[in-house]
Amino acid sequence: MTTREEFMARIRAEMGKTRGLFPATPATRPEYPREEAEAIRAQLAERWPEALERFRHEFEKVGGVFHRVPTLTEVPEVVTGIARAREARRLVSWHPSQLGADLGQALAARGLTPLPMPPGEATNPTERARLRQLAASAELGLTGVDLAIAETGTLVLRSGAGRPRSTSLLPAYHIAVFDRTALVESLAQVGVFLELWHADGATEDRGAVISFITGPSRTADIELTLTRGVHGPKEVHVIFVEREIRG
Amino acid sequence: MSQADLSVPFRQRAGSAMKDAFLQEALTIATTKFIGLRREAFGDFPEGEKLRDVAREIKEATLQHLDRYLEQLIDNVERLGGKVHFASTAAEARGVILEIARQAGARMAVKSKSMATEEIHLNEALEQAGITPVETDLGEYIIQLAHERPSHIIAPAIHKTKGQVADLFAKELRRTVAADPEVLTKIARGELREKFLQADLGITGANFAIADTGTIVLVTNEGNGRMVTSLPRVHVAVMGVEKVVPSMTDLMVFLAILAKSATGQKLSVYTTFVQGPRRAGELEGPEELHLVLLDNGRINQLAGPLREALYCLRCGACLNVCPVYRQIGGHAYGHTYPGPIGILLTAMLSGPASVKELAHASSLCGACAEACPVRIDIPRMLIELRREVDETKIAPRTERAVFKAFGRLLTRPVLYRLAARIARLLQRPFVRDGAIRSLPLFFGDWTRTRDLPAVAPRTFHERWKELAREAPP
Numbered sequence: 260m261t262t263r264e265e266f267m268a269r270i271r272a273e274m275g276k277t278r279g280l281f282p283a284t285p286a287t288r289p290e291y292p293r294e295e296a297e298a299i300r301a302q303l304a305e306r307w308p309e310a311l312e313r314f315r316h317e318f319e320k321v322g323g324v325f326h327r328v329p330t331l332t333e334v335p336e337v338v339t340g341i342a343r344a345r346e347a348r349r350l351v352s353w354h355p356s357q358l359g360a361d362l363g364q365a366l367a368a369r370g371l372t373p374l375p376m377p378p379g380e381a382t383n384p385t386e387r388a389r390l391r392q393l394a395a396s397a398e399l400g401l402t403g404v405d406l407a408i409a410e411t412g413t414l415v416l417r418s419g420a421g422r423p424r425s426t427s428l429l430p431a432y433h434i435a436v437f438d439r440t441a442l443v444e445s446l447a448q449v450g451v452f453l454e455l456w457h458a459d460g461a462t463e464d465r466g467a468v469i470s471f472i473t474g475p476s477r478t479a480d481i482e483l484t485l486t487r488g489v490h491g492p493k494e495v496h497v498i499f500v501e502r503e504i505r506g
Numbered sequence: 507m508s509q510a511d512l513s514v515p516f517r518q519r520a521g522s523a524m525k526d527a528f529l530q531e532a533l534t535i536a537t538t539k540f541i542g543l544r545r546e547a548f549g550d551f552p553e554g555e556k557l558r559d560v561a562r563e564i565k566e567a568t569l570q571h572l573d574r575y576l577e578q579l580i581d582n583v584e585r586l587g588g589k590v591h592f593a594s595t596a597a598e599a600r601g602v603i604l605e606i607a608r609q610a611g612a613r614m615a616v617k618s619k620s621m622a623t624e625e626i627h628l629n630e631a632l633e634q635a636g637i638t639p640v641e642t643d644l645g646e647y648i649i650q651l652a653h654e655r656p657s658h659i660i661a662p663a664i665h666k667t668k669g670q671v672a673d674l675f676a677k678e679l680r681r682t683v684a685a686d687p688e689v690l691t692k693i694a695r696g697e698l699r700e701k702f703l704q705a706d707l708g709i710t711g712a713n714f715a716i717a718d719t720g721t722i723v724l725v726t727n728e729g730n731g732r733m734v735t736s737l738p739r740v741h742v743a744v745m746g747v748e749k750v751v752p753s754m755t756d757l758m759v760f761l762a763i764l765a766k767s768a769t770g771q772k773l774s775v776y777t778t779f780v781q782g783p784r785r786a787g788e789l790e791g792p793e794e795l796h797l798v799l800l801d802n803g804r805i806n807q808l809a810g811p812l813r814e815a816l817y818c819l820r821c822g823a824c825l826n827v828c829p830v831y832r833q834i835g836g837h838a839y840g841h842t843y844p845g846p847i848g849i850l851l852t853a854m855l856s857g858p859a860s861v862k863e864l865a866h867a868s869s870l871c872g873a874c875a876e877a878c879p880v881r882i883d884i885p886r887m888l889i890e891l892r893r894e895v896d897e898t899k900i901a902p903r904t905e906r907a908v909f910k911a912f913g914r915l916l917t918r919p920v921l922y923r924l925a926a927r928i929a930r931l932l933q934r935p936f937v938r939d940g941a942i943r944s945l946p947l948f949f950g951d952w953t954r955t956r957d958l959p960a961v962a963p964r965t966f967h968e969r970w971k972e973l974a975r976e977a978p979p
Binding site: 260261262263265266267269270271273274275276277278279280281283284285286287288289317321376377379380381387390391392395410411412413418419420421423424425428446447449450453454457464465466467468469470471472473474475476477478479480481482483484486488489490491492 | 532535536539560563564566567568569570572573576577580586590592593594598602642643644645648661662663664666667668671687688690691694695698699702703718719727728729730732733735736737747751752753754755756757758759761762769771772773774775776777778779780781782783784785786787788789790791799801805806808809810813814
């Protein structure tokens with residue numbers, strides 16, 4: 260068994276034999292990620308309509324379906340519309356505290372079957388197994404969005420309490436709700452937020468996974484024929500809410 | 507063709523690949539499509555050229571302080587509750603993973619696509635230990651059912667038709683289905699969904715690992731990477747030491763060019779950042795996270811002639827543009843990593859002697875270096891490798907003698923002119939329409955698939971002399 264010390268000693272011994280191919284430094288990191296993130300937010304408060312338009316364009320290019328509503332109140336109607344057209348009823352959702360609203364009743368009133376998920380972890384293994392089967396049986400998954408990247412049409416979702424990883428993964432139809440505060444323009448800007456989240460790491464009550472989602476699950480492994488929904492959702496919808504969700 | 511047999515010489519492996527009409531068509535369609543998609547993606551992305559330079563510099567900078575970044579990565583993975591293991595060889599890596607699997611009591615392992623686990627031949631080892639490995643990337647799943655190996659880094663089953671896949675599913679899964687990619691994909695979804703939910707162990711590679719944060723980054727299109735890192739109780743990630751990057755900011759540079767180079771997408775569908783095992787409050791996620799750091803010949807190259815090959819992102823762009831790969835496909839190379847970069851990686855993992863023949867499986871046209879997102883100078887290293895393996899003399903003795911004599915002739919003008927005159931006489935029986943169609947004896951190989959130009963009736967030297975006489979300066 261190689262130990263850490265032996266392994267690293269081998270690396271140092273080899274490194275000592277060379278100065279490398281050319282002088283090089285890594286990318287320049289934001290010195291004050293919090294301030295830079297705030298500056299990006301401030302810029303986006305002005306130019307979000309352009310960012311949203313670009314996001315919509317890119318998101319549709321990767322096979323996403325874009326919806327737009329004035330307020331959260333209209334969200335259940337859109338969700339129900341999607342469900343009805345696909346004969347889907349069973350829905351799992353992020354916890355209302357994470358989604359920014361409790362839509363359960365409104366969805367149930369429209370004929371959907373919201374499957375109750377806990378606000379946090381399940382310590383009992385039997386309960387955990389039951390919840391997993393429940394999530395796996397759902398056809399619709401309703402989540403929020405932490406960032407929406409205009410450049411690539413990407414949704415960024417952080418896991419955590421009340422934000423199960425499976426909600427955006429196991430159901431065939433993923434529906435994500437967001438507002439303009441989630442919009443960023445570029446991958447470079449996302450880098451600033453990732454640096455900030457890391458700097459905040461210890462204090463934030465978030466899970467272990469950040470997921471970038473760029474359209475529905477896809478493969479072209481059989482004769483290069485593009486096929487959707489091989490493992491993850493075969494459709495991804497976003498609902499843009501004009502009035503800020505947590506306003 | 508299915509499996510490359512290394513006891514068959516490379517020339518023969520390549521020859522049978524070139525006679526396989528289906529493979530030829532599949533290769534042409536796939537590589538041409540990938541080339542077009544890549545070109546389009548970078549065409550729409552003017553900052554791409556600059557980012558490629560930045561990415562290249564980050565790779566070099568990381569290698570210059572590899573010890574520091576790895577120490578940082580290890581500390582951070584452990585701080586987040588993960589465990590880091592060290593493997594100097596493929597055998598040691600297999601041993602480490604088997605021990606983790608045993609302790610987890612795993613009987614089945616779901617895997618997302620990983621060249622590192624292919625490289626260490628993990629599946630065979632798992633099977634022998636009574637643990638069923640299940641490849642979950644659709645292409646990998648297909649070739650696992652067929653007991654084959656990947657033929658392309660990012661499209662492992664491009665050598666199979668939908669009809670062959672349907673037959674395979676009928677035989678292995680006992681499901682009679684239409685030869686329709688949509689239907690076949692749906693079948694695989696159902697089969698593999700069950701496995702994701704049952705497996706105790708999830709095994710992945712790592713496209714990147716971030717030193718500053720202890721994050722393991724996986725890039726997939728199907729979502730199997732997310733399944734494998736969220737559903738099983740234990741997650742093991744295997745990665746070569748060179749995959750570490752300093753920070754999230756560096757990572758963004760690579761993400762901006764990786765998918766564009768591989769499939770022409772702006773980003774792959776899923777980029778998954780794994781920061782330790784399940785945290786308090788989370789409903790799902792593994793209880794244990796293990797990171798296996800793999801040497802297997804890499805560390806030797808830090809100061810070795812193949813150092814630059816350690817920049818490789820495994821995007822497959824150099825395969826698609828390579829005139830040799832486009833003719834023979836991945837299996838004929840006979841090793842885990844095909845294509846131009848594969849020759850270098852094979853030399854890195856198994857020593858230069860293992861690429862005695864392969865070092866010559868390149869026209870040195872430079873298309874690979876041009877397509878590489880981090881501009882790895884593959885031709886330079888191939889030439890160096892040839893020099894190294896040439897000392898082991900692969901050409902037949904007669905051919906070497908002839909070329910040695912030819913080399914002498916070229917340095918002696920009088921002899922050279924004489925030889926040209928003699929050659930003109932000797933070639934007579936072989937020349938037809940100004941070309942030599944076939945040569946006798948061991949020279950035959952030179953004319954088997956091409957014509958040689960005949961020695962001209964009057965050489966340049968002779969014509970020059972005449973011209974000088976007619977029009978003195």
